[in-house]
Amino acid sequence: MSPFLFWIFAVLTVIFGAAVILNRNPVASALSLVVSFLGLSALFMSLEAFFVGIIQILVYAGAVMVLFLFIIMLLNIRAEEQRRINWLAAMGSIGVSVILLVQICVVIGHFKEARQPFPPLARTTTDDVWNIGRLLFSNYNLPFQIVGVLVLVATIGVVLLSRREPR
Amino acid sequence: MITLGDYLVVSAILFTIGLAGVMLRRNLIVILMSLELMLNAANLSLVAFSRFRVGTNELPDYNAQVFVFFVITVAAAEVAVGLALVVALYRARQTADVDDIRSLKF
Numbered sequence: 001m002s003p004f005l006f007w008i009f010a011v012l013t014v015i016f017g018a019a020v021i022l023n024r025n026p027v028a029s030a031l032s033l034v035v036s037f038l039g040l041s042a043l044f045m046s047l048e049a050f051f052v053g054i055i056q057i058l059v060y061a062g063a064v065m066v067l068f069l070f071i072i073m074l075l076n077i078r079a080e081e082q083r084r085i086n087w088l089a090a091m092g093s094i095g096v097s098v099i100l101l102v103q104i105c106v107v108i109g110h111f112k113e114a115r116q117p118f119p120p121l122a123r124t125t126t127d128d129v130w131n132i133g134r135l136l137f138s139n140y141n142l143p144f145q146i147v148g149v150l151v152l153v154a155t156i157g158v159v160l161l162s163r164r165e166p167r
Numbered sequence: 168m169i170t171l172g173d174y175l176v177v178s179a180i181l182f183t184i185g186l187a188g189v190m191l192r193r194n195l196i197v198i199l200m201s202l203e204l205m206l207n208a209a210n211l212s213l214v215a216f217s218r219f220r221v222g223t224n225e226l227p228d229y230n231a232q233v234f235v236f237f238v239i240t241v242a243a244a245e246v247a248v249g250l251a252l253v254v255a256l257y258r259a260r261q262t263a264d265v266d267d268i269r270s271l272k273f
Contacts, residue, residue: 006169010177017181017204021188026196033200040207043177047218048227052210052235059239064203064246071250072196075257093190097183104179114172118218122225131229132236140233147240154244161251 006046013039026077030068037061048121051129174215182208195256195263199249206242210235 016039019032037060044053108114136144181204188201217231257263 003169006173010173014177014180014184017184020200020204021184021192021197026194029197029200033203036204037207040181040211043174043211044214047174047214049214049217049232049235052214052232052239055236055239056207056210059243060203060207064243067246067250068196068200071253075254075263077194077196077263090191093187096190097187100186101179101183104182105176108172108175108179111172111175113219114175115170117168117170119221120225121221121227128227128229128232131226132232135229135233136236139230140237143237147237151240151244154248158247158251161248161255 006043009039009042009046012036013043026072027069030065030072033068034061034065037065047118049128051132171215171219175212178208178212178215181205181211193264193266195253195265196250198265199246199253202249203242203246206238210238213238 013036016032016036020029020036023029023032037056041053041056041061044050044056185201185203185205185208188204189198192198192201213231213235217228217235220228220231222228253263256268260268262268
């Protein structure tokens with residue numbers, strides 16, 4: 001992938017990611033999150049991870065964001081009214097985040113491999129679904145089944161949580 | 168030339184945005200969205216390392232991509248349970264603002 005496309009999608013992802021937390025209206029936040037995830041899935045595809053990029057769009061931009069928008073509209077949450085902002089807490093959290101970012105960047109700066117370009121692949125691999133599936137059903141068979149049980153438990157839990165209390 | 172470090176820096180910025188969102192915002196739903204942002208930042212660095220660690224057969228390291236698959240599955244379950252909790256809380260308290268939920272606060 002050309003550096004030009006990489007920077008376009010990276011900037012798109014970061015700007016809309018920032019828009020998620022800067023928008024006061026939750027609906028605008030959710031829609032910014034969709035655009036951010038689309039940029040992220042383009043970044044995945046630039047790393048030859050087509051399967052991950054596709055399920056990123058299907059699961060996040062499709063299922064999860066519909067769930068978010070549905071809940072926002074069900075609860076009828078409007079934009080936060082101008083509450084008194086606790087400036088001390090806000091400055092503290094921004095400070096912690098900036099310190100964390102600086103720390104991670106220093107670690108990446110000391111990481112020698114981070115300056116090397118990506119090694120070439122044999123060919124453009126379009127059979128990564130096959131490779132991931134083979135690993136999933138051989139090496140990672142037990143975790144795969146545990147995740148299945150987890151999803152089942154989550155489904156039952158959600159039904160129980162959102163059930164109306166019987167009178 | 169795009170290096171591994173560029174992807175890692177983008178991932179770090181996304182993670183930081185998510186962390187700041189969790190600490191700054193008071194709306195529970197936006198906090199959940201920021202959590203998603205952090206999980207996806209981790210996914211991006213996993214996929215970048217997967218592409219970087221090319222094995223002897225000149226294929227990317229698919230172990231990391233299997234891990235991303237698990238992260239996405241668990242994140243979807245987490246969002247479902249989290250939003251169900253928000254709905255239950257909204258029924259009980261008519262609010263989705265973390266500043267209004269302080270019964271457990273000493």
